[in-house]
Amino acid sequence: MKLALFGGLYSNYLALEAAVADAQQRGVDAMFCLGDLGAFGPHPNRVFPLLRDHDISCVQGNYDDSIGHELNDCQCGYADPNDNYFAQVSYDYTLQNTSADNKAWLRSLPKELRLHVDGLRVLLCHGSPRRTNEFLWQSNTSTAFLDRLADEWATDLMVGTHSGIHWQRELRDGRRYVNVGVLGRPENDGTTNVWYAVLCTGSDAAAGALPCTANGTSVPISVNFVPVIYDHTLLAEKMQQEQLPDEFIQTVLTGWWTTCLEVLPSHERRMGRF
Amino acid sequence: MSTPDVMETPHIDLMSLDEIWFQVAGTVCNLTCQHCFISCSPHNHSFEFLTFEQVETTLVESVEYGVREYYFTGGEPFLNRNLVRMLKRTLDFGPATVLTNGTVLRPEWLSELRTAEEKSGFSLEFRVSVDGPTSEINDPIRGDGTFDRAIKGVALLCEHDFLPIITMTQTWDDSRNAEILQQFRGVLQKHGCHRPRLKILPRLKIGAEENRTEGYAETERITHQMMEGFDRSQLLCHHSRVVTNRGVYVCPILLEASNGAMGDLLGESLHPFPLNHGACYTCYQFGAICTNSTLRSQKSD
Ligand code: SF4
Ligand code: SF4
Numbered sequence: 182m183k184l185a186l187f188g189g190l191y192s193n194y195l196a197l198e199a200a201v202a203d204a205q206q207r208g209v210d211a212m213f214c215l216g217d218l219g220a221f222g223p224h225p226n227r228v229f230p231l232l233r234d235h236d237i238s239c240v241q242g243n244y245d246d247s248i249g250h251e252l253n254d255c256q257c258g259y260a261d262p263n264d265n266y267f268a269q270v271s272y273d274y275t276l277q278n279t280s281a282d283n284k285a286w287l288r289s290l291p292k293e294l295r296l297h298v299d300g301l302r303v304l305l306c307h308g309s310p311r312r313t314n315e316f317l318w319q320s321n322t323s324t325a326f327l328d329r330l331a332d333e334w335a336t337d338l339m340v341g342t343h344s345g346i347h348w349q350r351e352l353r354d355g356r357r358y359v360n361v362g363v364l365g366r367p368e369n370d371g372t373t374n375v376w377y378a379v380l381c382t383g384s385d386a387a388a389g390a391l392p393c394t395a396n397g398t399s400v401p402i403s404v405n406f407v408p409v410i411y412d413h414t415l416l417a418e419k420m421q422q423e424q425l426p427d428e429f430i431q432t433v434l435t436g437w438w439t440t441c442l443e444v445l446p447s448h449e450r451r452m453g454r455f
Numbered sequence: 456m457s458t459p460d461v462m463e464t465p466h467i468d469l470m471s472l473d474e475i476w477f478q479v480a481g482t483v484c485n486l487t488c489q490h491c492f493i494s495c496s497p498h499n500h501s502f503e504f505l506t507f508e509q510v511e512t513t514l515v516e517s518v519e520y521g522v523r524e525y526y527f528t529g530g531e532p533f534l535n536r537n538l539v540r541m542l543k544r545t546l547d548f549g550p551a552t553v554l555t556n557g558t559v560l561r562p563e564w565l566s567e568l569r570t571a572e573e574k575s576g577f578s579l580e581f582r583v584s585v586d587g588p589t590s591e592i593n594d595p596i597r598g599d600g601t602f603d604r605a606i607k608g609v610a611l612l613c614e615h616d617f618l619p620i621i622t623m624t625q626t627w628d629d630s631r632n633a634e635i636l637q638q639f640r641g642v643l644q645k646h647g648c649h650r651p652r653l654k655i656l657p658r659l660k661i662g663a664e665e666n667r668t669e670g671y672a673e674t675e676r677i678t679h680q681m682m683e684g685f686d687r688s689q690l691l692c693h694h695s696r697v698v699t700n701r702g703v704y705v706c707p708i709l710l711e712a713s714n715g716a717m718g719d720l721l722g723e724s725l726h727p728f729p730l731n732h733g734a735c736y737t738c739y740q741f742g743a744i745c746t747n748s749t750l751r752s753q754k755s756d
Binding site: 262312318319320321322323324325326328329330332442443446447448449450451455 | 471473517518519520521522523524548549550572576577578579580616617618633636650652688747
C-alpha cells in the first residue's frame with residue numbers, strides 16, 4: 182500500500198495542488214491530511230474544494246477546531262507576546278475569511294483516523310495521539326516516550342504533523358513515529374520548498390525496508406519524505422494582496438521562520454536563521 | 456506554612472510520568488538568593504548531591520515509564536562534580552535541561568557538553584536565572600556582583616553555541632514587563648546572545664522568599680471549584696516527579712513541605728497529591744512555570 186500523508190496546509194493551496202499532482206504521479210492508493218487547513222496563508226477557502234475533489238480524508242488540527250468553533254485564538258499556545266501578535270493577525274484573517282460551510286466541515290472532522298494497512302495499525306493524528314496541540318520535536322522527544330504512546334494507543338505507525346519539521350524514528354519491534362512536516366510553509370532551512378510523506382507498506386515498501394514485528398506481523402515499512410516545489414512567489418503575491426504580515430511573506434520567500442520561534446527546542450532553533 | 460484539612464483539598468493524579476527532575480545539587484548553592492523558594496545556600500545540606508549511580512539507575516528505570524525529558528536542578532547543579540558526566544549519560548536517553556545560576560560554568564565543560572549534545576540529537580537546554588536586565592534589579596536579590604557573573608556565564612554559553620533560556624523571577628510590577636524584556640534583549644545582544652529566549656516567572660512565596668516578603672495568605676489555596684474545567688497539565692505535579700537523595704518528591708518546589716515526599720522509589724511515588732499549599736496557588740495562577748514549554752492552557756485534553 183502507498184499512502185500520501187500531508188501535514189498542516191496553512192491555506193497554502195498552491196503547495197497542496199503541487200503535492201496532490203506529485204502524489205498522483207507516484208501512484209498512491211489514498212491521500213490524507215493531518216489538520217491545520219488554515220493559518221498563515223491567503224484565501225483560506227481555496228484548500229477545501231481541492232481536499233473534497235481528491236477525496237483527501239482529514240484529521241482535525243487545533244486550528245481547525247478553533248476556526249470551526251469560532252474560538253478566540255488558534256490554541257497553538259504561544260507565550261511570547263510577539264509570537265502571539267502574529268499568530269493572532271493570521272488567526273483573525275483566517276476566521277474572517279473562512280465560509281460558514283467550511284467552518285461546519287472543520288467542526289465535523291475527527292481528532293484521529295485509524296487505518297488498517299497491510300495488517301499494520303496506523304494512527305493519524307495532528308500533534309500527538311493524546312493531545313491535538315502537543316509538539317513532538319525530534320530533539321525533545323525521547324524514544325521511550327514514543328514507545329509508551331504507541332503502546333497506549335495500540336498502534337504500529339503513529340503519524341502526526343503540527344510542529345512543522347519532518348522527521349521519523351524507529352520504535353520497539355519496528356514500529357514507527359512519523360512526523361510528515363507541513364505543506365503550509367518551508368522548514369526553516371533556507372529553502373522555499375515544503376514537504377509531505379509517502380508511506381509504503383508490504384510489497385510497496387522499498388527494497389530492504391525494516392519490518393514491523395509488533396502485533397504478530399512482519400510487514401516492511403518505508404517512509405519517503407518528498408520535497409514539494411511550488412509557485413511560492415505567487416503565494417507571496419497573494420499574501421501581499423491580502424495584507425498579511427510581511428514577516429510571513431518573508432518566510433515563504435526565504436525559507437526561514439521569522440515568528441513563533443519560542444516553541445522550538447534549541448536543536449531545531451539552531452537550524453534556522455532567527 | 457499552615458496546611459488546611461486534606462479532605463477539603465483537591466488532589467491531583469499523576470497523568471503520566473513525562474518528566475523526571477533530578478535534585479542533583481540538593482539544596483547546596485554558591486549563592487544565597489533572598490527569594491530562593493527552597494532557601495539554598497553554601498550551608499544548606501538539607502538535601503545533598505545525587506551520585507552518578509543514582510541518576511543512572513533512575514534513567515534506566517525511567518524507560519519503563521516512557522519518560523519524555525529530564526531536568527537537573529538544585530541548588531546549583533554545576534557544583535556537583537559529576538554533572539557533566541550525568542548530562543552526557545542522560546543524552547543517551549532523551550533531552551535534558553539544566554537550571555543554573557550561570558556563575559560557575561567552565562569552558563571545558565561546555566565544549567564537552569556541546570559535543571555530546573550534537574552527537575545525541577537530543578537538545579540540551581540551559582536555563583539561567585538572572586532576575587532582571589541590570590545589576591540594580593538583580594543584585595539586591597541574588598547578591599553583589601551576581602549580575603555580571605551570570606551574564607558572563609550566558610555569554611560563555613552562547614560562545615559554545617548553546618541557546619540559553621533566561622528566567623527572571625518577577626520582582627516588579629506587571630506593567631513593566633514589556634520594557635524589561637526589551638531592555639534585556641538589548642543587554643543579551645551586546646553579550647553575543649543573538650537569539651534571546653526570555654521567560655518571566657512569578658515569585659513563589661515560600662522558603663527564603665517567605666521571610667523576604669509576606670508568604671501566602673490562608674485564602675491563597677486551590678479549591679475544588681477552581682479545579683473544575685481547569686487544564687491540569689498546567690501543573691508540574693500532573694506529569695512529573697523529582698528524585699532527591701532523600702527519595703522521590705512531588706515537585707521541585709515542595710521539598711520542604713511536610714507531605715512533599717512521595718516514596719523512596721519512583722514506583723512508590725505515583726499516587727495522587729493534595730494541592731494544599733500556597734505555592735500550588737501560584738502554579739495554578741501562572742501555569743507551566745517549571746518546564747521549558749511555553750504552552751499555555753488549552754481546553755481539549
Ligand atoms: S535561587 Fe537558585 S541561585 Fe539562588 S540560592 Fe536558590 S538555587 Fe541558588
Ligand atoms: S507546588 Fe505546583 S507543582 Fe508542586 S504540588 Fe503544588 S501545584 Fe503541583
